[in-house]
Amino acid sequence: MQYPHYNPASDNRPLSDDELNDLDELLAALPSDAAMNIEALDGYLAGLLLTPGRSLAELPGEAWLPRVWGGDGETDPAPFASGKQRKKVVMAVLRHLQSIALAWTHQPKAWEPIFSFAEGDDEDTEYADAEDWAAGFLIAVELAPEAWAPWFDDPDTAALLAPIAALGAEDGPLAEATAEARDTASRAIPDAMLALWERRQPR
Numbered sequence: 001m002q003y004p005h006y007n008p009a010s011d012n013r014p015l016s017d018d019e020l021n022d023l024d025e026l027l028a029a030l031p032s033d034a035a036m037n038i039e040a041l042d043g044y045l046a047g048l049l050l051t052p053g054r055s056l057a058e059l060p061g062e063a064w065l066p067r068v069w070g071g072d073g074e075t076d077p078a079p080f081a082s083g084k085q086r087k088k089v090v091m092a093v094l095r096h097l098q099s100i101a102l103a104w105t106h107q108p109k110a111w112e113p114i115f116s117f118a119e120g121d122d123e124d125t126e127y128a129d130a131e132d133w134a135a136g137f138l139i140a141v142e143l144a145p146e147a148w149a150p151w152f153d154d155p156d157t158a159a160l161l162a163p164i165a166a167l168g169a170e171d172g173p174l175a176e177a178t179a180e181a182r183d184t185a186s187r188a189i190p191d192a193m194l195a196l197w198e199r200r201q202p203r
Contacts, residue, residue: 047140134168
């Protein structure tokens with residue numbers, strides 16, 4: 001099955017909050033346990049955009065899009081109910097991908113990743129938890145381990161990636177950590193992503 005390439009010059013509009021909710025619900029309804037939720041998708045797309053030494057525009061859509069819904073089955077258009085539903089998901093994913101790239105390029109300080117939040121013991125305390133987001137990011141890393149290896153080996157970039165590895169890996173050091181520790185690591189991720197994006201730009 002062939003899918004569209006990512007086109008950085010496209011005029012795709014960012015998804016509205018309602019459209020993001022619709023995409024999340026659509027993915028949740030798919031009959032695949034490996035389908036991403038909207039948080040994991042957001043992290044996955046960020047990881048794809050940040051992959052060192054490679055332009056996502058050069059990667060065929062079929063090399064990365066099926067991971068969003070847990071892979072294509074043997075029958076077309078599995079796991080979707082119809083080709084129309086599949087197209088709707090593909091176009092929504094491409095629009096959200098473009099919105100991340102545009103935000104990082106033009107309004108980086110206004111960009112916010114999609115994390116879970118939970119209330120603390122009192123109403124004034126709210127904890128961020130980027131576990132799903134980080135797990136999605138690490139799926140992008142798995143697609144190009146050789147490209148990512150230098151960044152995980154370099155002390156500066158490894159420090160920026162550390163919260164993601166700690167939260168997203170199944171056996172990560174924060175898997176059983178307190179809500180406070182997970183919140184601290186989660187809130188370090190946005191600035192780390194912007195620093196990596198800046199590092200990735202041509203000098």
